[in-house]
Amino acid sequence: MSLHPAIERVTQRIADRSGRTRGDYLARMDAARETSPARTRLSCGNLAHGFAASGDDKAHLRGTRGANIGIVTAFNDMLSAHQPYEQFPTLIRMAARNAGGSAQVAGGVPAMCDGVTQGQVGMELSLFSRDTIALGTAVALSHDMFDAVLCLGICDKIVPGLLIGALSFGHLPVVMIPGGPMPSGLPNKEKAAVRQRYAEGKATRDELLEAEAASYHAPGTCTFYGTANSNQMMMEAMGLHMPGSAFVHPYTALRDALTVAATEQVLRITALGDDGTSDNYRPMARTVDEKSIVNALVALAATGGSTNHAIHMVAVARAAGILFDWDDLDELSRVTPLLARVYPNGSADVNGFQEAGGTGFVIRELLDAGLMHNDILCVHGGDLRQQTLEPYLDGTQLRWREPPRVTRDPTIVRPVAEPFDSEGGLRRLQGNLGRAVAKISAVAPEFRRITAPAKVFDAQDALLDAFKAGQLEGDFVAVIRGQGPRANGMPELHKLTPTLSLLQDRGQRIALLTDGRMSGASGKVLAAIHVSPEAADAGAIARIRDGDAIRIDADAGTMDALVDINEWNARAPELAPLQPNRTGLGRELFALMRTQVGTAEQGGCSLFVTETP
Known part of the structure; x- marks a missing residue:
């Protein structure tokens, strides 16, 4: 199947836009490539410090042959998704020794859970935790003892943060190792x-x-299809996992076998001993390219994934010198059929998705329809077609097989020929209110357009208080501003979902307009989110007043305040004082990030100066 013209067009547009920045990045990574073990470049004192506590691996690390893997782990035993990683380093060290290499835990990174901080003050550190994870990854790998990297992380900001940090060491091969979802619990509908x-x-x-x-x-990721599980779908589409790793349960023999296989494989794809003629060397700088980024965005759209990646993937791409924007995401989503219905866009969880066909079925369908690039450098050594294979154990032997030819449950996963919708439902909105993102895959067609008066709030709790006081009557657009990255770190406003859903179920026509995030968990209520410029940057959202007519049309891709132009231009931005968001629960430590952060469409990132073509 030839590549769909829109996929080809967007990929080429991104490549053209990124010419200078991508070229500069690749030149830096090529210059860093070494064909002898990294540790051999250290002084004797440096090296002795590096292996002092390495026990059985000391002899290997003293030598001048064989690769050493740096493990960057997000383990902690409070969060269900990351608790399984506790024993992974032991397994990886054993597998590396058996393959003639070694492995060391290079460092740990924080793993913050939005499920714990949702609606709490701590959520204001959530987006910046991604940049902190990237910094932690860089610190871990800065010891320059490593010839390959294994990243242990799975949830919302953790995977993007690990990618951003590891891309600064893009001359090394990097394999992402997921931990897997918990078993299904109480049905999502209940x-x-x-x-x-x-x-x-x-x-x-x-x-x-x-x-x-x-x-x-139980241990494992939450089973709804939010940012964490969208991460895993995209890592498969980018070829950064061993095939079919995403949704295998923790604490199973298959999970362990996949971790061993990832260890063995990352040792095969280093630059060591490569004279430049082999295609075994697969550095992250080359595995993450324009094509793999486009594949990730298509996978996101095809599965109704999290809107958080309209921010995170921009930042990841920029770390590799690749520049894309929401227009690119919109165009890709409009030609990508919706192939999965997973909660909150359906009733099934990710375990149901996996059983119905999972990542392999979806990627194969997209490849067959010309909607993904097959010719990417996957870490497993093959192309993306090989990524569709399903892992299984034949006794104790890890093997792979073809995914099912026919969906095992058409209420969860469907082929391209019979999609749930003709498009993925990730939309770019623009108008006199700036630019924003909307996710409509779970929004009924009759609710995708609204013209209604604004009710303006400066915090989500203010809206909830108004609801309790019986003040949210009739049709309205809830405007919640002062929630962008520069204002307060851009917390998710998922706490609003039950209340907004209830109001819509009562027969009111409502929508949300905010410079904050919703994670895609807005579900059936129309939400224009990530509004940029944000209120703290004097964005137009700060000019809205109670009663202004607001029109949002997700089908047309527009959002506007229907206010006389002269009055609109004369208005000064209005924003509640931000002082309460500056201290408490560590918020004072992130003042520099709030000052340096780019816009949502630039990735909401505080780590690098925003590049222009």
């Missing part, structure tokens, strides 16, 4: 019903806690 009843005051806190505990109940 959980959502209890949340909504609680929002109405019809369920007690004990009832709500019981439902939540029955949903999030």
Whole structure:
């Protein structure tokens, strides 16, 4: 199948736009390439410090042959998704020794959970935790002892942060190792019903806690298709996993076998001993390119993935010298059929998605339709077609097989010929309010357009207080501003979802307009999010007043305040004082990031100066 013209056009546009920045990046990475072990360049004192605690690996590390793997881990035992990583380094060290190499935990990075901080003050550190993880990754690898990297991380900001940090060491091969999802718990429909009843005051806190505990109940990622599991789908589409690794449960023999295989493979694709004629060397600088980024965005759209990646993937791409924007995402999404319905866009969780066909089925369908680039440098040594294979154990032997030819459950996964929708549903909106992102894959067609008066709030709790006071009557657009990266770190506003859903179910026509994030968990309510410029940058959202008519049309890709142009231009931006967002729970330590951060469309990143073509 030839490549779809829109995929070809967007990829070429990104490559043309990125010519200088990508060229500069690749030149730096090529200059850093070495064909002898990195540790041999250290002085004796440096090296002795580097292997002093390495026990059985000391002899290997003293020698001048064989690769050493740097493990960067997001392990902690509070968060379900990262708790399984506790024993991975032991398994990796053993597998590396058996393959003639060695492995060391180079460093740990924080793993912050939006599930714990959702609606809390700590959520204001969430986006910046990604940049902190990138910095931690760079610190870990700065010891220059390593010839390859294994990254242990899975959730929302952790995977993008690891990628951004590792791309600064793009001369090294890097394999991402997921931990896998927890088993299915309380069905999502039942959980959502209890949340909504609680929002109405019809369920007690004990009832709500019981439902939540029955949903999030074991080690592994949460099973809804949010940012964490969207990460895993995109890593498969970029060829950064061993094939089919994404949704294999933790603490299983298959999970361990995949971790061993990743260790063995990363040792095969180093630059050591390569005279430049072999294609075994697969540095991250080459595995992450314009084509793999486009593949990730197509996978995101095809599965109804998280809107957070409209920010994260911009930042990841920029770390590799690649420049794309929301126009590119919009065009890709409009030609990508929606092939999966996974909660919150459907009733099934990721375990149901995996059982129905999972990543292999979806990627194969997209490849066959010419909607993905097959010719990318996957870390497993093949092309993207090989990425579609499903892992399984034949006794104790790890093997791979073809994904199912036919979906095992058409209510969850469908072929390109019979999609849930003709497009992925990630839209770029623009108008006199600036630019924003909307996710419409779970929004019914009749709710994708609205013209209604604004109700303006400077915090999500203010909206919830107005709801409790009975002040949210009739049709309206809820405007929540002062939630961008420069204002308060751009927290997710997922806390609003039950209340907004309830209001819509009552028959009101409503929408959300915000410079904050929603993670795609806005679900069935139309939400224009990531509004840029944000209010703290004197963006147009700060000019909106209560009662202004706001029109959002996700189908047309527009959002506007219907205010007389002379009055609109005469208005000064209005924003509540930000002082309460500056201190407490460590927020004072992130002042520099708030000052340096770029816009949402630039990736909301504080680590590098925004490049222009």
